Amino acid sequence: MACKGKGLPQTNKENRIIFFKGVDFVLFYMLKSIMFSDSYYLCGRFLIINVITYTTMVNYKDLGLVNTREMFAKAIKGGYAIPAFNFNNMEQMQAIIKAAVETKSPVILQVSKGARQYANATLLRYMAQGAVEYAKELGCAHPEIVLHLDHGDTFETCKSCIDSGFSSVMIDGSHLPYEENVALTKKVVEYAHQFDVTVEGELGVLAGVEDEVSSDHHTYTDPEEVIDFATRTGCDSLAISIGTSHGAYKFTPEQCHIDPKTGRMVPPPLAFEVLDAVMEKLPGFPIVLHGSSSVPEEEVETINKYGGALKAAIGIPEEELRKAAKSAVCKINIDSDSRLAMTAAVRKVFAEKPAEFDPRKYLGPARDNMEKLYKHKIINVLGSDNKLAQ
Ligand code: G3H
Ligand code: 13P
Ligand code: ZN
Secondary structure, eight states, X not given: OOOOSTTOOOOHHHHHHHHHHHHHHHHHHHHHHHHOOHHHHHHHHHHHHHHHHHHHOBOGGGGTOOOSHHHXXXXXXXXXXXXXXXXXXXXXXXXXXXXXHHHTOOEEEEEXXXXXXXXXXXXXXXXXXXXXXXXXXTTOSSOOEEEEEEEEOSHHHHHHHHHBTOSEEEEOOTTSOHHHHHHHHHHHHHHHHTTTOEEEEEESBOEEEOSSOEESSOBOOOXXXXXXXXXXHOOSEXXXXXXXXXXXBOSOGGGOEEOTTTOOEEOOOOOHHHHHHHXXXXXXXXXXXXXXXXXXXXXXXXXXXXXXXXXXXXXXXHHHHHHHHTTTEEEEEEOHHHHHHHHHHHHHHHHHOTTOOOHHHHHHHHHHHHHHHHHHIIIIIIOOTTOSOO
């Protein structure tokens, strides 16, 4: 609650800022009178700021979360990928954790900038902390859960996530000129690694439009750049562009052909030759695929049957993702499919039971439908089931 106005209580963050400004002011005069020099004062100030940062920050290890390092190494060796599911609300989080626990899969909980704005950054972080306890309550003694910032756009956003308990961050400088992307990613890596937080960088541009991630064209990753990028930035994983894109409209019908057996639209294949070239340049390096929703036809049909208007929504065929998961692709991002599963279930309840107005009666089925979807992805697409250590 941001309470503004005279006499109203302030948020913790605002209080902390006022407090530190006060401390800084007093220290300035105290240190200046003792040390006589501005440079001594600046050194003292730097030291104090560092002490404050280290003592006020929340480390993800204390929350029971893990980073991606070991998880990715095992996934590459084992020929599977870790699911990275976005969440914005409690029902999505519950469904993700239940699916991960019941399939004994490691999982990455992803929070986008849009999600932080929608649900409140603090709330989402505490929900992820709660997710670890929830997984244990469901019978998983040692859950492997990563809390990851999706498409971090600035150093400050990444720092704020690292300082508040995220175990992994993405810095997305893919839209920047190459050298700027390198410099920004390197800066985030240098900060994150002090706290053993892992960092995902991105090279190449994905097409597609989401709330905070938009581009109307794509550029495949240039395999010639990946060694230089990974070496100079020190990033722990690399998101690449091989033809996937964000959202539910990944291809136009004109780009697809009809499968004579099923009558379904088949999009052009992913650029596996680009992936192969990247893997050749960086053997064993963790690769990430964004924009990997399959846009299940049955969910789109249900949505349209019950009043929706999703026209020509086309995703990535699951066989292509299964093939990618067997390679160095060890993290696959899925968000739109969960949105479709949720919307389909809610629309069905509204259409079939128009007198229903208890949110649990439509959010409950939505949660069940998402859980079913997550389990399907884990078992049949990513192959991360039964991969927990115990
Ligand atoms: O890649 C983007 C994710 O799907 C997050 O989307 O920014 O609408 O939360 P959002
Ligand atoms: P989709 O829109 O294909 O689900 O991609 C999600 C994503 O890449 C999140 O970063
Ligand atoms: Zn993405």
